[in-house]
Amino acid sequence: MDNPNSKFNSKLLNLKNCSFLNTYKRINVTEITETLKYKQGIDVTTDPDRWNLDNSEYGKIHAIWKEANFNPNSMKWTNYYPGKDFSQEFVDDVAVYLRLNGVHRAWISRVDPGYYSPWHWDVDDNEQEYLNYGEIKRYSIMMGDKIPGHIFMLGEDYLYDCVQGSIFRWNNHNEWHSGINAGMTPKFMFHLLGY
Amino acid sequence: MITTDLQDAAIFKLNLKFNLDDALEYYNILKKDLNHLSWVYREHHNEPAMIDPKNNMDDVKGWGLQTIYDDPSFPYHCDLDPHDDGPEYFKDTPMVFGFFKRFIDMLKQPYRSFLFVWPSGQYIGKWMSHDPPHVFVALILQSNKDCYAYSYQSEEKVPLETGDVYLVDTTQYAAELRNDGEQDFIFIVTSVPVEYKQELIDLKGII
Numbered sequence: 001m002d003n004p005n006s007k008f009n010s011k012l013l014n015l016k017n018c019s020f021l022n023t024y025k026r027i028n029v030t031e032i033t034e035t036l037k038y039k040q041g042i043d044v045t046t047d048p049d050r051w052n053l054d055n056s057e058y059g060k061i062h063a064i065w066k067e068a069n070f071n072p073n074s075m076k077w078t079n080y081y082p083g084k085d086f087s088q089e090f091v092d093d094v095a096v097y098l099r100l101n102g103v104h105r106a107w108i109s110r111v112d113p114g115y116y117s118p119w120h121w122d123v124d125d126n127e128q129e130y131l132n133y134g135e136i137k138r139y140s141i142m143m144g145d146k147i148p149g150h151i152f153m154l155g156e157d158y159l160y161d162c163v164q165g166s167i168f169r170w171n172n173h174n175e176w177h178s179g180i181n182a183g184m185t186p187k188f189m190f191h192l193l194g195y
Numbered sequence: 196m197i198t199t200d201l202q203d204a205a206i207f208k209l210n211l212k213f214n215l216d217d218a219l220e221y222y223n224i225l226k227k228d229l230n231h232l233s234w235v236y237r238e239h240h241n242e243p244a245m246i247d248p249k250n251n252m253d254d255v256k257g258w259g260l261q262t263i264y265d266d267p268s269f270p271y272h273c274d275l276d277p278h279d280d281g282p283e284y285f286k287d288t289p290m291v292f293g294f295f296k297r298f299i300d301m302l303k304q305p306y307r308s309f310l311f312v313w314p315s316g317q318y319i320g321k322w323m324s325h326d327p328p329h330v331f332v333a334l335i336l337q338s339n340k341d342c343y344a345y346s347y348q349s350e351e352k353v354p355l356e357t358g359d360v361y362l363v364d365t366t367q368y369a370a371e372l373r374n375d376g377e378q379d380f381i382f383i384v385t386s387v388p389v390e391y392k393q394e395l396i397d398l399k400g401i402i
Binding site: 013026 | 231238239240241242243264265266269270275
């Protein structure tokens with residue numbers, strides 16, 4: 001199966017917890033990330049004030065991190081939302097391309113150099129509502145282009161050195177994951193939950 | 196085009212027939228039950244800005260019957276980037292059943308198979324196939340008097356008639372494909388490595 005002329009990165013053909021689909025090129029994602037570099041977004045840190053502690057799932061994750069003695073000073077990522085920080089048109093176009101019937105929510109995450117998001121699963125207060133629409137489909141798109149030090153771990157898969165626009169469909173929308181930025185530029189990823 | 200040396204011929208009818216009712220039933224199942232796996236050329240194109248202006252396939256609808264994707268629920272578009280070429284990279288989708296399965300089981304290393312619906316006015320301008328060298332086998336499910344392939348070998352229009360099976364070899368000579376008629380042009384097409392061209396020529400019977 002090794003084809004030296006292939007444009008496919010062969011390591012993307014044997015993933016366990018997600019599938020590589022294609023590289024999204026319909027809208028210039030660099031233009032989006034360039035504007036986000038100067039926007040504040042919503043920071044996610046270990047500060048409990050930023051968490052909905054009424055949902056016990058958040059507490060479980062927090063406890064795991066605390067027990068593992070993660071360095072809280074390096075744990076931070078920033079979320080940006082469509083309509084507020086970037087164009088809804090981008091979300092709609094990705095949904096068309098992926099043949100989705102609808103989008104539950106979408107956002108762009110940013111991890112700055114030297115920071116990371118520790119091993120976690122995404123807690124969503126509205127998950128039961130989403131399930132009324134059937135299977136929850138989750139996708140991620142890499143918005144940078146093969147940037148050294150930009151790493152995303154999804155279950156058993158390590159996604160790095162990815163071509164800009166690489167689309168990954170998660171096998172399980174609740175899969176454990178982590179984002180690490182050991183590089184020199186902000187790491188941006190687009191995430192979408194839909195049906 | 197009639198030629199005595201088909202090994203060198205670019206576009207010609209094979210000695211194969213198929214049951215048109217079976218083929219149309221297969222197409223109707225795709226339309227009814229597997230429409231979510233179809234695409235419309237421009238609407239779902241990954242790089243609309245890069246579409247080749249010598250073609251007009253904007254309204255062409257298609258089903259990628261085989262795919263390179265791990266996720267067979269992601270429709271395989273006929274214009275992809277990145278992609279792997281060659282039969283070893285393709286796997287069957289859930290659309291490989293019944294009539295279509297019967298067809299490709301007759302072939303050696305069939306890959307990159309589609310069912311296409313070309314509305315009036317759609318065309319592919321002068322083109323030659325890319326590597327690895329391959330020929331196309333096309334089953335015509337619905338045609339009209341103005342559907343044809345143009346051969347740059349013979350400089351002739353080859354009409355593509357309903358119920359017939361054609362071999363198109365663009366490894367040596369360019370071709371064009373046009374639907375200049377009113378009715379939709381509907382066909383199944385698959386690629387086969389060029390080294391099996393003679394075996395295709397030798398095929399006889401009913402699919």
